[in-house]
Structure formats: structure tokens, C-alpha cells
Amino acid sequence: MVRFAQFGAGRIGVMHARNIAQNTRASLRRIVDINATAAGQVAAATGAKVSSRDEALGDPDVDAVLICSATPTHVDLILAAVAAGKPVLCEKPIDLDYARAKDCVTRLKGAKVPVMLGFNRRFDPHNAGVHAAVVAGQVGAVEQVMVVSRDSGLAPMAYLKESGGIFRDMIIHDFDICRWLLGEEPVTVAAQGSVLVSDELKTIGDFDNAIVTLRTASGKLAVITASRRASYGYDQRMEVHGSEGMVQNANVQETLAQVWRTDGNRGTPLMNFFIERYDAAYRIELDHFIDVVEGKGPPSVGAIDGLRALALAEAADASARNGGAPTAVADL
Numbered sequence: 001m002v003r004f005a006q007f008g009a010g011r012i013g014v015m016h017a018r019n020i021a022q023n024t025r026a027s028l029r030r031i032v033d034i035n036a037t038a039a040g041q042v043a044a045a046t047g048a049k050v051s052s053r054d055e056a057l058g059d060p061d062v063d064a065v066l067i068c069s070a071t072p073t074h075v076d077l078i079l080a081a082v083a084a085g086k087p088v089l090c091e092k093p094i095d096l097d098y099a100r101a102k103d104c105v106t107r108l109k110g111a112k113v114p115v116m117l118g119f120n121r122r123f124d125p126h127n128a129g130v131h132a133a134v135v136a137g138q139v140g141a142v143e144q145v146m147v148v149s150r151d152s153g154l155a156p157m158a159y160l161k162e163s164g165g166i167f168r169d170m171i172i173h174d175f176d177i178c179r180w181l182l183g184e185e186p187v188t189v190a191a192q193g194s195v196l197v198s199d200e201l202k203t204i205g206d207f208d209n210a211i212v213t214l215r216t217a218s219g220k221l222a223v224i225t226a227s228r229r230a231s232y233g234y235d236q237r238m239e240v241h242g243s244e245g246m247v248q249n250a251n252v253q254e255t256l257a258q259v260w261r262t263d264g265n266r267g268t269p270l271m272n273f274f275i276e277r278y279d280a281a282y283r284i285e286l287d288h289f290i291d292v293v294e295g296k297g298p299p300s301v302g303a304i305d306g307l308r309a310l311a312l313a314e315a316a317d318a319s320a321r322n323g324g325a326p327t328a329v330a331d332l
């Protein structure tokens with residue numbers, strides 16, 4: 001039984017706490033949040049104790065830490081948990097500031113406990129199926145990757161203002177997916193950003209639409225098409241084209257039911273947003289982390305992956321602000 005302390009009882013914290021409580025190999029022992037009401041609600045739902053940071057990290061009966069508090073808290077909490085000898089699963093991103101994230105990863109070198117990063121999309125069974133086909137060589141040598149990533153609706157302005165922008169906050173997941181599917185690090189990024197959904201985005205210097213192209217040293221190409229709003233639901237698709245074939249996945253709908261009539265056919269809506277669409281992914285991610293804590297192997301996605309995805313976001317942001325000029329990715 002892996003006994004958890006969790007930092008953060010917000011939007012995604014409620015879901016992680018539920019997943020820990022429902023997992024037969026885990027329990028939630030302590031919940032920490034500066035919002036006492038939020039912490040109290042998670043405690044009431046799971047049996048965890050509302051705790052301070054020091055109580056959580058100093059508890060010898062806490063075996064592992066899950067960090068899903070606000071992004072600016074991640075670096076300090078990762079380093080403090082590792083210093084306390086607790087394995088860490090931390091939500092993306094490590095930090096919005098590249099230099100700070102890089103310093104964190106440097107300081108983690110030689111750490112005695114594992115640190116895993118929550119790039120949950122890698123654990124989605126449909127995405128994992130695409131990756132497994134690529135790794136098994138079923139499409140031959142990878143030449144192109146295509147990712148479509150459209151949120152179902154614009155997040156509140158209060159969230160967007162603090163988010164770090166579309167590349168660091170949202171497309172960071174897609175950068176990770178492209179690295180994962182390409183099997184080779186992109187070295188150049190070119191991005192176009194645009195404001196088509198809400199003029200309010202202009203007031204904070206952000207974009208709500210973006211198209212990014214990535215190029216690896218050997219010439220493999222990837223393209224990400226992203227939007228903060230899709231009128232028809234959460235649009236999440238990917239495709240890999242190689243020398244011997246192509247693999248793709250489709251969107252996940254609420255059910256597979258299709259109504260057929262003389263004027264065509266109609267299915268049920270797409271999953272509403274990430275909590276619904278990636279429900280299984282978050283549970284499988286947690287299971288993988290429990291395996292890691294139990295010593296069954298290293299995390300399949302670590303802090304270095306968070307830093308590499310952030311380097312791509314930095315390059316994309318710079319490119320989009322410079323008319324789409326190809327921009328070199330920082331050498332780690």
C-alpha cells in the first residue's frame with residue numbers, strides 16, 4: 001500500500017485525490033492546500049488529514065507525494081519532497097520560467113528518489129496504442145507526425161492571465177506527444193499564433209489559435225494544430241506517417257451509438273474536456289507511479305521530459321512573436 005501526501009485540492013487535485021482513494025494499492029494520508037475549504041472537501045471525500053506542508057513531508061508514514069498545486073509552487077515542492085526522501089509525481093509544467101525549470105532539473109541529478117512528470121496523455125490507451133505501433137516498427141521509419149489539439153472551450157480569463165500562454169500551458173502536452181512519437185528531439189520550431197476566439201486574449205499578449213511545425217536533425221517533421229475552442233467538444237487526434245504505413249487514432253465519443261437515416265448518420269458528442277477524455281489515462285498514470293514507488297522500475301516520463309517540452313514551448317513562443325521564423329530549440 002503506497003500512502004500519499006497530496007499538494008493541491010483544486011480542479012485536477014479533486015480528481016487525483018479520488019483516483020488515489022479508489023486505487024486498491026494506494027491511500028491518501030495527507031492533503032495540503034492553502035485554501036482550507038478545498039482541502040477540507042478532499043479530506044471529507046477521501047479520509048485524508050488536512051495538513052501543513054511540514055506535517056506532510058515530515059511524516060514517516062507518507063511513502064510518496066503527488067503535487068498538483070498551482071504551477072509556481074512546483075519547483076519548491078519537488079525539491080523539498082526529494083530532500084525528505086519522498087518519490088514525486090508532479091503535474092505539468094515544472095515551472096513557467098525556463099531557467100528555473102532547468103535549475104530544478106539540474107538539482108535533481110543524482111536524486112535518491114524518482115521524480116515523475118504528469119504528462120498524462122502518454123498513458124491514454126488510444127495514444128499508447130499509436131505509440132506502441134510506432135515502436136514496434138509497424139509504420140516503418142517515422143517521417144511525419146500530426147497532432148490536432150483543440151480544447152472544448154476557452155478557459156476563464158483569470159486562469160489564462162496566469163497560464164504562461166498557449167504554448168507553455170496548453171500545447172506543452174502536444175510537444176511532449178510529438179517528442180514521444182518522433183523518437184528524436186526536434187531542433188527547430190516555427191509557430192504562428194493568432195487571436196480568433198476572443199479579443200480579450202490580445203490584452204494579455206496571448207494567442208487562442210496556433211499552428212506549430214517541428215523539425216528534427218534528421219529531417220523528421222511534426223505539425224501541431226491547436227485551438228483554445230472547438231464548438232463540437234474536446235478534439236484530440238494524432239497520426240504518424242512512416243516509410244511503411246500510417247497509424248492514427250480518432251476522437252473518443254461519449255458512446256459508440258450511431259443513428260443512421262436517409263440524410264446521413266449521427267453519433268454522440270465528443271468527450272467534454274480533459275477530465276472526462278483522459279479519465280483512464282490519469283488512473284493508469286497513477287498505477288505506473290505506484291509501480292515506480294514499489295521499485296518495479298524508473299518512471300517512463302521524468303523531469304527531463306518536462307524541461308524538453310518547455311524548451312519547445314519557449315522556441316514556439318519566440319517564433320510566433322517573430323512572424324513564424326524558424327527558431328532553434330535550446331540545447332539542454
Ligand SMILES: NC(=O)c1ccc[n+]([C@@H]2O[C@H](COP(=O)([O-])OP(=O)(O)OC[C@H]3O[C@@H](n4cnc5c(N)ncnc54)[C@H](O)[C@@H]3O)[C@@H](O)[C@H]2O)c1
Pocket residue numbers: 007008009010011012013032033034035038068069070071073091092093118119120274
Ligand atoms: N495534466 C493535465 O491534464 C492538467 C490539467 C489541468 C491542470 N494541470 C496542472 O495542475 C496544476 C493545478 O491545476 P488546477 O487546474 O487544478 O488549478 P486550480 O487553481 O484549480 O488548483 C490549484 C490549487 O493549488 C492550491 N495552492 C496554491 N498554492 C499552494 C501551496 N503553496 N500549497 C498547497 N496548495 C496550493 C490552490 O489553493 C488551489 O486549490 C497546474 O500546474 C496545472 O498546470 C494539469
